[in-house]
Amino acid sequence: MNDIIISGKMKMADIINHDKRALVLMPRFGIELGLGDQTVKEICTEKGIHTDFFLLMVNVFLNPNYFPDRKLKNLDVDMLLLYLDNSHKYYLEEKIPYLENLLEEFKNTVEHPATGQLEKFFRQYIEEVKDHLAYEDHTAFPYVAALSEQIKKKQVDLSGIDYNIGLFEERHDNIEEKLSDLKSLLIKYFPPSNDRYIRIRLLNELMDFEEDLINHARIEDKVLIPIVEQLEQKIS
Ligand SMILES: [Fe+2]
16 A cells, blocks of 8 residues: 555545555645645645645655655755754654653553563653654754855855765664563563553554654655755755
8 A cells, every 4th residue: 555656636535545544744834624625736735835845855754665766856955954943843743742641551551570670661662752853853964054055045064064975874773672671561471451542552552653754754864965965966
């Protein structure tokens, strides 16, 4: 189901029916449910979102085989940074606190010596995710914003900035690996507990988060990095 290409003529609601992962993507563009039968183009126009930008992002996010190369040329970097910033805010302010609450709820349903281990794996994973996001928010994205600003002003002076997008690419590692210990503990080792649904819910939410981060990282790798490389070439 992943390989259809989303177009502007499609109904926005059909994207979600096609792939539920679009549910987390839409609020990052300020698009909320209650979509009616409006098409992608109609909703984008109404919300002031460039339709081509939305289509590029949604296709990269939902489809690992989608290569946007030729569509990157006219992409507005500031719009991309805003989207990435919205995604990070969602992780930090909504999703992680929600996962923390779920873990607490789960811990209250089980009495098992491995609960401490579970908590430890969870904390390590969340810290890793937060470090990853903080590096992007405080180092990589401000660099991209400064680069874009300088190019717009046509007075390129980045002498104070000792950074390039290659450094980001090198560091853009896989944060999902840390999650596997946590998932194994929940799937393989915890004994049956009084409330099996809370464990299923916790696992579902962790896997959903994992997938969201993978798709998010793909946008950074396939859209952000190439576009910044193009900007860097312009000024070199
Ligand atoms: Fe990110």
